[in-house]
Amino acid sequence: MKKLASVSIATVALMSMMSSAQADIKTYRTACQACHMTGAANAPKLGDKAAWAPRIAQGMDTLVMHATKGFKAMPPKGGRMNLTDDQIKSTVAYMVDESK
Ligand code: HEC
Numbered sequence: 001m002k003k004l005a006s007v008s009i010a011t012v013a014l015m016s017m018m019s020s021a022q023a024d025i026k027t028y029r030t031a032c033q034a035c036h037m038t039g040a041a042n043a044p045k046l047g048d049k050a051a052w053a054p055r056i057a058q059g060m061d062t063l064v065m066h067a068t069k070g071f072k073a074m075p076p077k078g079g080r081m082n083l084t085d086d087q088i089k090s091t092v093a094y095m096v097d098e099s100k
Pocket of ligand 1: 027028031032033034035036040041042043044055058062063064066067071072073074075077078079080083088091092095
């Protein structure tokens with residue numbers, strides 16, 4: 001499953017060069033992956049459905065607000081204050097899509 005998921009992410013990345021999906025993946029990799037790939041400090045891992053389900057249940061608005069303003073060990077904007085609110089919003093949407 002893990003292997004399949006990364007193959008499909010790579011395929012999506014290839015097929016959507018220049019698209020916003022590509023931009024979201026790039027933002028995720030540079031700003032979010034350090035914690036959200038490893039699960040550092042209890043961060044929900046990308047693709048971990050069990051970890052994301054209760055968070056997704058809060059609704060997108062809450063998730064985006066937490067990602068923007070910070071939540072427990074989650075730093076505001078993942079510590080990248082140069083990211084715009086729109087970039088955070090679409091990167092959260094990407095992470096949610098990959099994790100449900
Ligand atoms: C320094 C580590 C770190 C980085 C970098 C980081 N996160 Fe997080 N994130 C966390 C942790 C830890 C949690 C879990 C907080 C908790 O519930 O205890 C979390 C939780 C979240 C949640 C769920 C919030 C909720 O309401 O349950 C979202 C959405 C999120 N992060 C998005 C992002 C995005 C988008 C980025 C990149 C722009 C990012 N994170 C970068 C550590 C990080």
